[in-house]
Amino acid sequence: MTTPTSGPNTIAAPPRPARGADPDGPDLPGRPGGRTRRPRKSREEYRVNWWLTALLVVLSLTILVPLYFTVVTALKTQDQLGGTGFAFPTEFAWGNFAEAWQLTEFPRTALNSAVITVGAVVLTLLTNSMVAYAIARNMHRRLFKGLFFYFISALFVPFPILMLPVAKQTALLGLDNQVGLILLYVVYGLSFNIFIFVAYINSIPRELEEAAIVDGASTWTLFWKIIFPLLSPMNATVGILTCLWAWNDFLLPLVIVSDPRGATLPLVQYVFQSQFTTNYTVAFASYLMAMAPLLVVYVIAQRWVISGVTRGAIK
Amino acid sequence: MATSTQAPARRTGAPAHRPDRNRIPRTFYWMVLPAVVLFLVFHTVPVLQGVFYSFTDSPGYGDWSFVGLENYVALFADPQVRAAYGFTFRFALLATILVNAIALAVAIGLNGKIKWKNTLRGAYFVPNVLSILVIGYVFQYLFSGSLPAIATALGIDRLSTSILADPQLAWVGILVLAVWQATAFNIIIYLAGLQTVPGELYEAASLDGASSWRQFRSITFPMIAGFFTINMVLALKSFLQVFDHIIALTNGGPGTSTQSVGVLIYRGGFQGGEYGYQLANAVLFMIVIVAFAVVQLRVLQRREVSV
Numbered sequence: 001m002t003t004p005t006s007g008p009n010t011i012a013a014p015p016r017p018a019r020g021a022d023p024d025g026p027d028l029p030g031r032p033g034g035r036t037r038r039p040r041k042s043r044e045e046y047r048v049n050w051w052l053t054a055l056l057v058v059l060s061l062t063i064l065v066p067l068y069f070t071v072v073t074a075l076k077t078q079d080q081l082g083g084t085g086f087a088f089p090t091e092f093a094w095g096n097f098a099e100a101w102q103l104t105e106f107p108r109t110a111l112n113s114a115v116i117t118v119g120a121v122v123l124t125l126l127t128n129s130m131v132a133y134a135i136a137r138n139m140h141r142r143l144f145k146g147l148f149f150y151f152i153s154a155l156f157v158p159f160p161i162l163m164l165p166v167a168k169q170t171a172l173l174g175l176d177n178q179v180g181l182i183l184l185y186v187v188y189g190l191s192f193n194i195f196i197f198v199a200y201i202n203s204i205p206r207e208l209e210e211a212a213i214v215d216g217a218s219t220w221t222l223f224w225k226i227i228f229p230l231l232s233p234m235n236a237t238v239g240i241l242t243c244l245w246a247w248n249d250f251l252l253p254l255v256i257v258s259d260p261r262g263a264t265l266p267l268v269q270y271v272f273q274s275q276f277t278t279n280y281t282v283a284f285a286s287y288l289m290a291m292a293p294l295l296v297v298y299v300i301a302q303r304w305v306i307s308g309v310t311r312g313a314i315k
Numbered sequence: 316m317a318t319s320t321q322a323p324a325r326r327t328g329a330p331a332h333r334p335d336r337n338r339i340p341r342t343f344y345w346m347v348l349p350a351v352v353l354f355l356v357f358h359t360v361p362v363l364q365g366v367f368y369s370f371t372d373s374p375g376y377g378d379w380s381f382v383g384l385e386n387y388v389a390l391f392a393d394p395q396v397r398a399a400y401g402f403t404f405r406f407a408l409l410a411t412i413l414v415n416a417i418a419l420a421v422a423i424g425l426n427g428k429i430k431w432k433n434t435l436r437g438a439y440f441v442p443n444v445l446s447i448l449v450i451g452y453v454f455q456y457l458f459s460g461s462l463p464a465i466a467t468a469l470g471i472d473r474l475s476t477s478i479l480a481d482p483q484l485a486w487v488g489i490l491v492l493a494v495w496q497a498t499a500f501n502i503i504i505y506l507a508g509l510q511t512v513p514g515e516l517y518e519a520a521s522l523d524g525a526s527s528w529r530q531f532r533s534i535t536f537p538m539i540a541g542f543f544t545i546n547m548v549l550a551l552k553s554f555l556q557v558f559d560h561i562i563a564l565t566n567g568g569p570g571t572s573t574q575s576v577g578v579l580i581y582r583g584g585f586q587g588g589e590y591g592y593q594l595a596n597a598v599l600f601m602i603v604i605v606a607f608a609v610v611q612l613r614v615l616q617r618r619e620v621s622v
Contacts (some may be wrong), residue, residue, distance in 0.1 A: 134346035140339035161597035165361035219342035
């Protein structure tokens with residue numbers, strides 16, 4: 001339905017002489033084969049399907065409207081609330097942000113979240129890829145194959161079953177804090193990360209390593225000098241997913257962190273919500289402040305994020 | 316380090332595979348050892364502990380004794396547990412289907428010949444960047460404040476009160492939030508899948524006069540069936556564990572009408588002194604999830620082959 005039939009038109013249309021605008025244009029006549037394909041391709045690419053574009057723009061409002069709603073509510077004063085809530089604020093209440101900043105102790109909470117996120121991402125990339133490499137290159141050995149399935153099987157263990165015991169265990173080990181959370185993100189991410197890393201490493205030809213071995217490289221050197229740089233697309237994917245998870249996660253901090261000073265951004269919204277339910281404008285300012293950092297990062301790194309995740313999905 | 320001495324030996328010796336096979340693994344062992352230990356300590360041991368305590372009457376602290384299968388028997392007679400499973404399955408099935416249908420449709424659109432391709436793709440991915448809990452609070456206010464206001468203005472009586480306060484409708488709110496947030500990621504996966512379909516196939520098909528629906532059914536869908544399988548299995552698995560959405564929107568209410576299995580285990584286990592009992596619930600839940608995943612994989616993969 002949504003795929004437009006462009007075929008018949010494309011075939012009926014004669015090759016346009018106007019394609020000289022194409023940088024490759026002048027070369028075309030000299031290239032046998034390229035002559036018939038090239039113009040058709042580029043013409044196809046430039047014939048925008050405006051109906052589809054319009055439809056997608058309208059649909060994207062479902063995403064943008066709740067965000068607009070968040071922003072305008074955060075900027076209103078108490079007496080501007082009410083109605084549908086979509087009205088533009090008549091006067092801006094910037095004080096909401098100052099108040100939310102104080103109530104949630106934003107600098108410390110955001111720093112907690114940042115430390116946990118950065119720690120989890122860095123450690124995950126350094127360790128999970130290494131484990132995956134060792135497993136991928138030794139799949140013919142029973143031990144490593146067993147390890148592979150051991151890690152993968154955890155994908156199907158629901159978190160509730162270990163939620164209660166792991167909360168006790170981390171408390172016992174004195175890890176009911178940021179360090180513990182970092183460790184848990186690294187360990188719990190392993191199942192999925194191994195899955196995609198191994199698939200990717202299998203596509204890297206072994207000849208590369210064999211050549212280096214002949215030159216006297218050790219396994220460590222092989223990994224850090226050859227494999228790890230080649231893993232960049234996967235590292236991007238795993239890094240992004242780990243970052244999103246660690247920054248936004250609510251359940252794990254909820255059951256692990258015992259000291260309120262160690263609270264993360266989502267956790268503090270939870271406490272905030274139950275204490276100040278009536279103070280909507282300040283609450284929304286606080287939500288916006290919790291969303292903003294990743295949103296800003298995303299807007300800046302948008303293309304890279306999407307291509308990273310896409311490449312990860314293809315393997 | 317141990318392997319650095321091994322390379323010269325190899326160069327002088329024959330292309331022997333034997334020393335190769337016996338020596339290199341030592342480094343490989345060191346590569347996996349820390350991960351194995353940590354995984355054992357923070358995943359396997361807690362899981363086993365959970366299974367162990369599911370056979371006890373432990374309230375989470377102090378003394379406990381073995382009760383055998385009593386917890387499990389009690390689970391089946393517990394109306395609260397039954398209601399939680401009912402809600403969770405209904406929600407997870409609907410959410411999985413909706414998310415995949417919408418994500419596939421949008422992904423096909425985003426893969427079409429549209430203007431502002433990257434910007435639109437970027438916009439559709441935004442929900443994935445946001446915390447479910449935080450965006451959930453925004454939706455809560457939308458459902459309880461804005462929607463009734465709009466409905467009243469339009470004269471729709473049914474929606475003039477908050478749907479979250481209505482035991483019959485509260486789950487719809489949770490579904491909307493879940494679909495809104497999760498579709499983004501599935502769109503990306505489907506986009507990745509669509510890019511693996513060679514354009515020549517469509518050219519050939521349209522030469523033969525195939526309609527776009529026919530092209531979708533005979534080319535697009537079979538070619539991305541693998542992505543469909545993965546998305547369905549992962550989506551169902553994660554929706555069965557729904558937690559943040561509920562905490563943000565209804566906290567399980569009104570009453571216990573939107574209490575998912577995850578919420579029930581958390582509440583009963585941490586706050587209700589039902590540690591052992593809720594662990595039995597968690598073990599049962601694991602068995603159910605694994606069974607579902609296996610069946611789903613089987614069915615979907617069989618279809619993948621037959622198309």
